[in-house]
Amino acid sequence: xxxxxxxxxxxxxxxxxxxxxxxxxxxxxxxxxxxxxxxxxxxxxxxxxxxxxxxxxxxxxxxxxxxxxxxxxxxxxxxxxxxxxxxxxxxxxxxxxxxxx
Numbered sequence: 405x406x407x408x409x410x411x412x413x414x415x416x417x418x419x420x421x422x423x424x425x426x427x428x429x430x431x432x433x434x435x436x437x438x439x440x441x442x443x444x445x446x447x448x449x450x451x452x453x454x455x456x457x458x459x460x461x462x463x464x465x466x467x468x469x470x471x472x473x474x475x476x477x478x479x480x481x482x483x484x485x486x487x488x489x490x491x492x493x494x495x496x497x498x499x500x501x502x503x504x505x
Contacts, residue, residue, distance in 0.1 A: 440488055454475075
């Protein structure tokens with residue numbers, strides 16, 4: 405299961421909300437639905453795209469232990485995202501275990 409503590413957040417000019425953080429556990433892929441938890445509440449959000457920040461060049465996947473910046477859609481209005489947690493659902497059939505040398 406991948407998870408990322410949100411360190412920064414801002415509105416993306418192309419729509420959605422951009423967030424940054426360091427990924428722990430498994431990978432996160434573009435198009436994947438994640439859970440966003442904030443103040444004890446949980447919401448489904450979707451990874452729209454990755455930004456070329458934090459030294460990232462892969463537009464499809466964020467690998468464990470990478471700093472990453474991604475754009476989310478379906479983020480409810482008015483949330484204080486900084487400090488929130490994004491994570492993949494355990495047993496999500498869309499998540500394929502990462503094969504990395």
